Amino acid sequence: MIRQLSYMLCFLAAIPAIAQTANSLITKVDRDSIMMGEEIKLQITVDATPQDLIIFPIQQAMGALEVIEDYPVDTIRENDRYRLFKQYGITQFDSGDYYVPRLKLFINNKERFTDSLLVKVREVQTDTTVQGMYDIKPDIENEYERPFNWKGLILLLLWIPLGILFWWLSRKRTQKTYEQTLPPYEWSKYRLNKLAESNLVEDRAWKAYYTELSYIVRRYIDNKVYGHAMESTTAELIQNIERETAAKGVSITDKTKQRLEAVLQKADLIKFAGMSGDGISAKEDREAINDIIYNIHQVLPPPSEEELLLDVKYRKEQARKARIRKILMYVAGVVLGLAIAIAAWIVIVGYDNVKDQIFGNELREYYEGERYTSQYGIPEVTITTPIILERDIDFASDLIPAESANALNAFTAGDLEDDFYIMVATLQLDEESAKKGAEVGASVMISPLLKELEQVGATNITTLDEEIERNGVKGTKVEGSYDRDGDEFKYEAFIYLNGNAVQAIIISTADLEAKSPEQEYGRLLREQIISSIQLNKPQPAKKDQE
Known part of the structure; x- marks a missing residue:
């Protein structure tokens, strides 16, 4: 009896150690009651090591609930472990009580299941005694008039005489x-x-x-x-x-x-x-x-059989030559028509615009294309960019000294070898490093950047720095240029000390030749991104937070 009791005590003592080594799985919703059509964010949190393989489910529906948004996985690094957050936007357009079913995900090829949660969907209450009823408003006239497509008309007028000429020649x-x-x-x-x-x-x-x-x-x-x-x-x-x-x-x-x-x-x-x-x-x-x-x-x-064969062969040869001449005539007409159309296009919109449309201009496409506003890192850096940045784990693990940081998050788009490159990084400093302030930020962020420029073959690297302030946060601006493979690039770096965190934004673009300031798309793109930067104050740490 005593021996069995000792075995039981040893087993109970080993349970906490087993629980610490297992991957914790937490399921929660941001609210458990909504009106019809409102969004509920279901969040799955998994603690893992860099060696773990986590596969989250891809869902079109969760029981009777519809998935309206599948958010990308977010990651927070805490010392030598990662905390992964996966969110789903779900809703329902009929009132009632619904259960979010258990979802299956894989951790290192092993099945794990989330908890089932209850959510309530309520009808939208409308009180007609308080809220007046009104007639449907009349249509609002849109004063916008679509501009006439003069370019299409000119191209059409150019092709009409060419078509008539081809018909007549044919x-x-x-x-x-x-x-x-x-x-x-x-x-x-x-x-x-x-x-x-x-x-x-x-x-x-x-x-x-x-x-x-x-x-x-x-x-x-x-x-x-x-x-x-x-x-x-x-x-x-x-x-x-x-x-x-x-x-x-x-x-x-x-x-x-x-x-x-x-x-x-x-x-x-x-x-x-x-x-x-x-x-x-x-x-x-x-x-x-x-x-x-x-x-x-x-x-x-009368012609002999041999003469007749020669005559047939001659006719076929003449017919073949006639077809070739006709094809060449059409090809020449098409080439001539394209040349005239391109020449008219150049006269109307300008040579540089035509060249960018035909051969492409990456910086111009970024400058004139869509914009994405996102938050990156902790504390968050809000920035608007032409492409969404991706987490760069290699940057975080290779260039940051482990003794200087408790947590670092780096997000990049492109490479330093490309015409456009951007990096947003947030670095949580320990107390000793935080006391050194901007010196740590410059050494941690700028020094690795310069070393990486040298590794990709950059030469004639220049740097100029000045003190700046944004949203009440002081920092340092570093700008300069470098050459690579005969091309010139310009970069700007902004390093802020925000509480115990360093927030860094680095932008590099190719410095292409331009006839006017309006066509300096590298500079315009940098100015556009820099003007959108917003620094968020770090939130105070909660007590008893695990």
Whole structure:
């Protein structure tokens, strides 16, 4: 009996040690009674070591309660342990009593469950005897008028004539392609008909008339009889026709050759000697050429199978070249249209704005983009930034001497190698370090910054410091510049001693060339962020706080 009692006492004595080593899990709500639609913040608190793996649940609903906001995990460092806070915003739009069910989370791959909590949702009470009833208010006219999109109109007006030009060129190319695909005999007949329908004879344009007539017959002979008819003289052409027809085993009558020679010689005199013509002989000469082409076509042997294949291959090749030319024409038109549109864009909004829109300007996007106001650290630093800062545990563990701080929280965005970098840090000092004041802040915050600049290859680092004050809190401002990879950067650091805590804000931006102060986006971004800084006084520590 005595031995069993001693075992029980040893077990009870070991319970506190076991409880201290376990991860404590606390579940609470900020209030247990709300009106319909109001938000309740459910908070799960877990104590852990840096080696623990904590996985919080992802919930769309908690029983009959709806999750309207899933807040990010917040962390507080206390000596060698971390305290993790996870909050959920929940609500219900029907009155009644609801239970928040037990939620499952994983701590080092082991399941743990939160406590179940009761919340009450009450109806919104409306007393019509006290609160008067009124008619629905009329619509309020909005005086804002959307500005007319002149840029879109100008671009549209530029594209309309280009579209008309493409349509006209495409239509013209289609007509030429039809004519070029005709066989030589059909083509000559087609062109002779077009010549007869023209007004060249009525206009007494003899040179143009006989130039076209000579071109038709020479091209037909060039395609069917002699391959160099276009550049041969009249005498050479007649001789080569006799030689080529003899080689093919056919002959052309002397009358046909004489008529061809007579028409070509007359055409040469009109084209080169300025001789005039008359309407009757012009018609007779056109009919003579028509008969000459017909006679040559009749005596020529039909094309062999090999010639037909070559002719088909030639047509396909010509069609392929025509398609390529058409595609190139469209591509050139699109490129020309884009060039005209970009040129008009540059004239309207300016070269720098166009360059930033096309190639991007990170600092400008940050300066003109959205803003996020958040609180960081303990005591809190309220600041508005273009991106939300993330906790930087490496900064906290590597650069801060353990003997100088009880708790440090550092939040950063970007790197010192980027065009934009910002860090917000709060450092809780021990009593001995707090007595040294700003000296500790400068050594803890600025010295590691300068060392890190040297590590990333920064050169020509300059620093200037001055005393400042914000929200009744005194501090030191350090600003300067540095070079890296041929680019110049500027930074500003603000260190405040707020009670027993050091609050530091460090901002670094690339110093890009700008034609006017309105385009110095690095400086404008720093000024915008600095003007939003608000320092909160540290809250007095509660007694008996665990």
